[in-house]
Amino acid sequence: MELHSFFNSSTSYRVRIALALKKLDFDFVPVNIRVLDHKKPEYVARNPGASVPLLDDDGFELGQSLAIIDYLDAKYPEPRLIPQDLKQRARVLEISNLIACDMHPLNNLRVLRYLVTTLGVSDEAKNGWYHHWVAEGFQSLEKMLERTNSDKFCVGGQVSLADCCLVPQVANAARMGCNLGAYPRVMAVYEHCNTLEAFQQAAPANQPDYQA
Ligand SMILES: N[C@@H](CCC(=O)N[C@@H](CS)C(=O)NCC(=O)O)C(=O)O
Incomplete structure (x- = not known):
């Protein structure tokens, strides 16, 4: 699993917290949004939202931090971050x-x-x-x-x-x-x-x- 992230991005930070709570290992890929790495065509091809974060789970590429956390929660439910109640x-x-x-x-x-x-x-x-x-x-x-x-x-x-x-x-x-x-x-x-x-x-x- 890869996480494309920028240290100061609050949306990347959300996903990093979820990954850490679930104790999931991932490869970290830096995307420097200050120098517009997120606008490069090769990045936008993977994340049409042209923003960080981007999760790549064995070729399944997903943007949008809340969608990523929901995906991780469904795949790795412990601890559950979106309650069932x-x-x-x-x-x-x-x-x-x-x-x-x-x-x-x-x-x-x-x-x-x-x-x-x-x-x-x-x-x-x-x-x-x-x-x-x-x-x-x-x-x-x-x-x-x-x-x-x-x-x-x-x-x-x-x-x-x-x-x-x-x-x-x-x-x-x-x-x-x-x-x-x-x-x-x-x-x-x-x-x-x-x-x-x-x-x-x-x-x-x-x-x-x-x-x-
Ligand atoms: N709704 C998106 C927002 C993603 C987003 O906009 N991330 C910011 C960093 S916190 C970004 O990439 N900004 C680049 C820009 O504004 O050009 C999500 O939750 O992932």
Whole structure:
């Protein structure tokens, strides 16, 4: 199995966490999105989404981090990251979709680049955009975690896809200097997950392509 990943990519980070939780070995293939490796024709031929991550499981090539984690979960169910219980599964997907569909796309590299290079937005306005969407997303996430009565993990006292999404999103926001003090439940989940070896193994600083 190969994972095409960039150390600082939060979507790659989600999949790295899932692989580490499931204790799956994989070959690491770096894709430097800062120099547009993900736009090279040979890469796009394998991942039409032109983004990281890409999983290659014995020739089966799959993009989209949530689809990859769902695939891994079906193939290697231990530990299960998408619960089978109807309502817990719905809550896990609700939180994961908030992060993956509402938050992450607005602050993705190509969107931030478009703001600056095509729309001529200043760096200050671009940072304001980033902080605005992070704050809006985390306000919703905090309320969702109140509803699930989260403690160590987002849902049901066990690790799930939602935690694989939350940790990279918080790490990204912290790196961008966002004030996260207003989200105690979000931060409690983040801090607890980061005590676990799988989350540490998947962290950007522990990747072979890490650059300070
Ligand atoms: N929905 C996709 C998003 C993938 C994605 O956009 N990844 C980012 C890195 S976090 C990327 O490759 N960005 C390159 C760009 O924006 O040009 C997923 O979950 O895998």
